[in-house]
Amino acid sequence: MIKFDNINNETPYLVFRDKYTESVKAKQKNIEAICISSYSSENKEVNARYVNLKIIDGKEFIFFSNYNSPKSIDFNSHNQITALIYWNNINVQIRMKAHIKKTSREFNKAYFAGRDEEKNALAISSEQSNVIDSYKSVQENYEISLENSNLSECPDYWGGFSFTPYYFEFWEGHEKRLNKREAYEDQNGIWIHSFLQP
């Protein structure tokens, strides 16, 4: 589930919340799964992965990661991303283009301290996306971390990313592929609304 904190009341944010509510009612599995696409200007490569969207606070969409992971390195090299959601139970795709930045150390520490300790053990032990000799080693490192770490102390290599969209597109699948597409683009603080061809 996504936690909504004082969501912004401009139109695309309200449409987002309405679609989310509809999808919750339709019992969407993994409703917080969101695909984050990034670009590395170092190696000229597009990459993408699912993350769990945890919080929408005002205009900011927030998820958490290891700050040494490949995606974090991508965001440092090119801070523009696209976030894509597909809720298959209501056949809705939401596309957001945004700029992304780290959340504050204070925010990260408070959030980490409130999490489940088993999750924290993994966040501490895992050098996300680094090569390891076997899956068994992943499990062993986790067990060691669970016994030997301070599980409420946020490591400096762990924290949130926050993105604020400058473009929203809501796509609804319809019969015969007559899909309905509506876009909102931020132009100098005003959301310009349009319909797009399917």
Next chain:
Amino acid sequence: MIKFDNINNETPYLVFRDKYTESVKAKQKNIEAICISSYSSENKEVNARYVNLKIIDGKEFIFFSNYNSPKSIDFNSHNQITALIYWNNINVQIRMKAHIKKTSREFNKAYFAGRDEEKNALAISSEQSNVIDSYKSVQENYEISLENSNLSECPDYWGGFSFTPYYFEFWEGHEKRLNKREAYEDQNGIWIHSFLQP
């Protein structure tokens, strides 16, 4: 459903097929939905959208699109993409990095001629992703196309894209986030296998 034509028998392709079979058995909805992330070197922007993966032919993954759409323009400007699948019924993510190119005009014509005419009417009438004054106009254009077009003749602005991965990653969600990640990277024609930290 995805059509498999003589799928390549190297390990990552076989793993792909096994996961697909498992997901079909688990009755995954929209199993062919795949997120394609692209980059425009013109406007320095990452973008992403779902498409339907239709065919795997040997080493090539094929989907179809309007050749004047924003994604086609992105592929022309930067021919490397990432394709991402998430089958929530089996909690598996598959990531593929690849280079992408158009399929041949002959292939497109033959494929188009074999499709449902109602789909073709939309492919002919829609200037994909262009702005339009209302959703009603989308429906009207479609009705006109349905009555007045040759529905088996492939327009020159419609066809396939084929991508051939140079990197596969299979991610399986496990309890306590001890997710299992295995990667295969093509190094001079040899697939190098590794385990990645979660």
